[in-house]
Amino acid sequence: xxxQPSPLRLQREEARRRASRRSALxxxxxxxxxxxxLTIIVTGAPGFKAVRQSFFSWHYAKSxxxxxxxxxxxxxxxxxxxxxxxxIFGLLIALAxxxxxxVLYPVRLLSAIYTDIFRGLPLLLVLLLVGFGLPGxxxxxxxxxxxxxxxxxxILTYSAYVGEVIRAGIEAVNPAQRMAGRALGLTQTQxxxxxxxxxxxxxxxxxxxxxxxxxxxxxxxxxVLGAIDAIRAAQIDTAQSFNFTPYxxxxxxxxxxxxxxxxxxxxxxxxxDRARVQxxxx
Amino acid sequence: MLDILTLRKSYGSDLVLQDISVSLKEHExxxxxxxxxxxxxxxxxxxxxxxxIDDGQILLDGQxxxxxxxxxxxxxxxxxxxxxxxxxxxxxxxLQNITLAPRKVxxxxxxxxxxxxxxxxxxxxxxxxxxxxxDLLSGGQQQRVAILRAVITKPKVLLLDEVTSALxxxxxxxxxxxxxxxxxEGMTMMIATHEMGFAKRVADQVLFLHQGQILEAGSPSxxxxxxxxxxxxxxxxxxRDAGRL
Numbered sequence: 001x002x003x004q005p006s007p008l009r010l011q012r013e014e015a016r017r018r019a020s021r022r023s024a025l026x027x028x029x030x031x032x033x034x035x036x037x038l039t040i041i042v043t044g045a046p047g048f049k050a051v052r053q054s055f056f057s058w059h060y061a062k063s064x065x066x067x068x069x070x071x072x073x074x075x076x077x078x079x080x081x082x083x084x085x086x087x088i089f090g091l092l093i094a095l096a097x098x099x100x101x102x103v104l105y106p107v108r109l110l111s112a113i114y115t116d117i118f119r120g121l122p123l124l125l126v127l128l129l130v131g132f133g134l135p136g137x138x139x140x141x142x143x144x145x146x147x148x149x150x151x152x153x154x155i156l157t158y159s160a161y162v163g164e165v166i167r168a169g170i171e172a173v174n175p176a177q178r179m180a181g182r183a184l185g186l187t188q189t190q191x192x193x194x195x196x197x198x199x200x201x202x203x204x205x206x207x208x209x210x211x212x213x214x215x216x217x218x219x220x221x222x223x224v225l226g227a228i229d230a231i232r233a234a235q236i237d238t239a240q241s242f243n244f245t246p247y248x249x250x251x252x253x254x255x256x257x258x259x260x261x262x263x264x265x266x267x268x269x270x271x272x273d274r275a276r277v278q279x280x281x282x
Numbered sequence: 283m284l285d286i287l288t289l290r291k292s293y294g295s296d297l298v299l300q301d302i303s304v305s306l307k308e309h310e311x312x313x314x315x316x317x318x319x320x321x322x323x324x325x326x327x328x329x330x331x332x333x334x335i336d337d338g339q340i341l342l343d344g345q346x347x348x349x350x351x352x353x354x355x356x357x358x359x360x361x362x363x364x365x366x367x368x369x370x371x372x373x374x375x376x377l378q379n380i381t382l383a384p385r386k387v388x389x390x391x392x393x394x395x396x397x398x399x400x401x402x403x404x405x406x407x408x409x410x411x412x413x414x415x416x417d418l419l420s421g422g423q424q425q426r427v428a429i430l431r432a433v434i435t436k437p438k439v440l441l442l443d444e445v446t447s448a449l450x451x452x453x454x455x456x457x458x459x460x461x462x463x464x465x466x467e468g469m470t471m472m473i474a475t476h477e478m479g480f481a482k483r484v485a486d487q488v489l490f491l492h493q494g495q496i497l498e499a500g501s502p503s504x505x506x507x508x509x510x511x512x513x514x515x516x517x518x519x520x521x522r523d524a525g526r527l
Binding site: 176177179180181182183184185186187190194195198199202 | 330332355361369372386431432
């Protein structure tokens with residue numbers, strides 16, 4: 001005897017279909033209304049014509065694009081180098097701060113002080129201090145390239161953040177896991193390496209990617225030292241033409257660069273959340 | 283094999299173990315019973331050095347493992363421990379969970395430790411789970427994997443701390459079967475449990491702990507059928523009322 005859906009079920013399904021059709025309709029209407037209102041407000045503004053000319057000029061966008069793009073390659077290189085070092089230093093700081101070894105006490109103390117200082121200092125200030133202060137010391141082996149100095153500043157600031165993120169991950173691993181490792185005869189270091197750290201890093205991947213996105217944007221701040229990155233290139237073009245479109249070009253390129261990373265982070269976070277719900281840990 | 287001599291342990295002013303003396307011979311199985319908070323877990327955690335003790339000694343094959351300067355990691359590698367909450371490593375699959383200690387602590391090669399692990403998994407009907415991660419296993423399967431993880435290194439003593447307390451009756455049965463098989467192979471064990479039927483089946487001796495002291499010790503039938511102290515009578519009475527005896 002094959003299963004016949006009861007009238008009750010058909011009725012229920014029809015009601016659900018109606019509800020979802022209704023939601024879709026409301027979403028469309030709401031989008032059209034708000035979109036129209038925004039367009040009217042913006043295009044109806046008294047200064048709209050002037051703004052369109054100085055910020056949305058196709059002519060200046062085309063002429064600035066090659067310069068801004070070549071500047072963006074500097075941002076990308078800075079991001080790759082800084083990102084790598086930030087992850088390494090962040091991990092070392094987190095390990096130092098969570099270790100209980102008495103030998104490492106001074107390292108623990110230094111890491112704590114370092115983190116306090118560089119999480120508190122505005123990045124702009126670090127850039128200015130490192131960018132203009134370090135070369136001022138006149139030590140021969142200190143690099144004078146503004147791009148290198150800017151990258152050092154980013155590493156100094158972001159290592160402090162990333163160190164805290166990883167430390168939070170380590171502390172979020174159930175202590176019973178470490179205990180189970182020790183009960184098997186693993187040493188303190190082995191438990192950290194094979195049991196705690198892999199779990200901690202999995203937990204903080206979305207947060208780390210978030211910091212990486214932020215680093216990507218902040219790489220534009222090295223322009224204050226004079227490095228000709230995307231923002232600086234746009235600034236030079238603007239100074240020549242008195243048209244602000246190059247800034248918009250730079251902005252669009254930065255957004256285009258971060259979108260893949262943000263989408264990836266969102267996807268990863270959703271996947272982890274789903275896994276947790278399936279395991280009933282919510 | 284394992285000698286506990288006048289062990290004493292307190293948390294602050296709270297005396298959790300006093301004058302505990304137990305001798306566990308090779309191939310012997312001793313079962314600890316008693317209410318929650320009677321000190322069963324603390325005693326087991328003291329033996330594998332997860333808890334420091336205040337006074338007394340614990341000897342493993344004549345060596346004082348509680349002496350100052352003993353390498354605790356080396357001692358723990360000779361003692362197997364299984365916990366109520368399984369504590370499998372969620373980022374490792376079953377095979378990796380079981381082979382971690384042989385490889386990292388005992389220096390066994392990857393291929394040899396995996397052969398041994400697969401051999402164990404096959405024997406206990408878990409071979410098809412080798413590549414699965416713990417969160418996909420039932421509680422009974424997880425606990426059996428945790429037991430295999432503890433015995434693969436051939437520990438001198440196996441400590442089981444309420445290993446069935448988080449399981450439903452059907453899963454309890456499969457875990458207890460595994461433990462019975464270990465007994466028939468001669469594994470030396472100290473077991474804390476609330477399963478009196480199981481205690482009766484595997485125990486060579488049952489110890490009744492009450493407020494940190496061993497009040498009664500004897501054969502399973504003596505302890506469970508002819509309790510002498512009022513405390514043990516009350517404990518067994520409560521179990522009976524709860525339908526667990």
